[in-house]
Amino acid sequence: MTYCCAMRLDAGLVFLSDSRTNAGVDQVGTARKMTVYENPGDRVMVLMSAGNLSISQSIRQVIAEEAEATGGGIWTAKTIYDAALIIGRAIRTVRERDAASLREFGIDFNVSLIFGGQIAGERCRLFQMYSAGNFIEAHNENTYFQIGEAKYGKPIIDRIITPQTPLDEAAKCALISMDSTLRSNISVGLPLDLLVYENNDLAVSQFVQIDENNQYFKMIRSSWGQQLKRVFGNIADPVWNAAPEVSDNVLSTLNLVSQPVRVTPPPALARHDAPPGPMQTLAQQSGNNLQP
Template sequence: MTYCVAMRLDAGLVFLSDSRTNAGVDQVSTARKMQVYEHPGERMMVLMTAGNLSISQSVRELLSSHTGASGYTLWTAPDMYEAARIVGEVVRLVHARDAKALSEFGIDFNVSMIFGGQIKGTPCRLFQVYSAGNFIESHSEATYFQIGEAKYGKPIIDRVITPSTPLDEAAKCALISMDSTLRSNISVGLPLDLLVYEDGALAVTQFATIDDNNQYFRMIRNTWGQQLKTIFEGIAAPVWNAAPDTTGNVLSSAATRSQPMRAALPPTMAPGSQPAAPLQTLAQQFRDGQQ
């Protein structure tokens, strides 16, 4: 498994990926999930992958030289939409070649990708590509994509990121998102690849490989946890069993629906009832003709 996140902002693009691969508890290794396709001054594109590593590597290997049905390659596509179509075609090509054989061994064709960048004369664009080769594009109300173990790192992005977020702030948010995922899931691991692209640069603007010794990421990991604990401790505890007119941090009060929904006790267990005779006793009474 893996975790990758990318953000499309007014100022450019942010990409972040981990490098953990896992084929079982005793087969954990490292492989880079981010591939850059760059022709400085003309185009800059990034592909991040999650899922089956052999499928991802096959897609990356074919993508550099594949000519799409439109006659374009990744290096000649006139815009990012056409480039995304080429990525989808390559995914379907690998599926046609390998899916049946994989299925015979009980292996699903499982791959997901984030693809984004900019081609000269066109805007920055960001896409998520699925196993079927189809894709969707980010927009102002959904300005980021995640693949892999996305759930742990999603809340901070939802609360912080908007199209107007500066690139450095977005990079910080992406790293906090990754730290939350690393803390909660062992299938995601260091080192990380972080790429920040400034709109109009048509070349990689900033790139960093982040490992355990990276000073900034170590600061993120320590400070974020401490700040969360401080904020948590600063929130007032709830007030229980308050009167209906009480103001403040009331969690429960003497009002309608103030009790949990309880299942009714069986009649033989109700207060004052006689305990039921054991089944063996009833059977013996039946045999003796007493019932």
């Protein structure tokens, strides 16, 4: 498995990918998931992949072969959208060739891609691509994409990232998102590839491969956990069974008694001791409501 995320911001683009391919008990595999297509002054395009590694490698090979055969392909596409169409066509080519054979061995055609960049004369654009070869584009309402093990790193991005977020702040957020994923899922692992692209540069100027010795990422990993614990400790504990005016932290109030869904024990095992405190069974509560 893997985790990749990309952000389309007013200032440019941020791409981040891990390199874990499998994490068995006795075998850990790595392969880089980010591919950069760069012709300085004309275009910068970035492709990241998650899913079956053999499928994503085949897709990249089909893209390269088309470019060689036509003398252009992705290198002469007039827009990033046209380039995305070429990648979608490559996905379908590999699917038509390999999907049935893979299915015979119980393997699904499983691949997802993030593709984005800028071609001279147009704005930065970002797409998420699916195994059918179709895709969607990032807009201000949804300014980032994730593929792979996305759930662990999603909350921080949802809380922080807007189109106006500066590039360095977005890169920090992406790295925190990745750290949260690394913390919770062994199928995602170092090293990481981070590329930050500023509007109209039309060349890669900020790229780093991050391993366990990277100074900034080590700081992220230690300080983020410490800061979370500090913030958690500063949030008050809940107050139970109190009037709302007693505190701002009242979780349950005396005038609104909640009840769980209870399963009644067999009659032979049932005890008739009244539950402590304000708790009542639903039957008791109903009976009390019927009394004059």
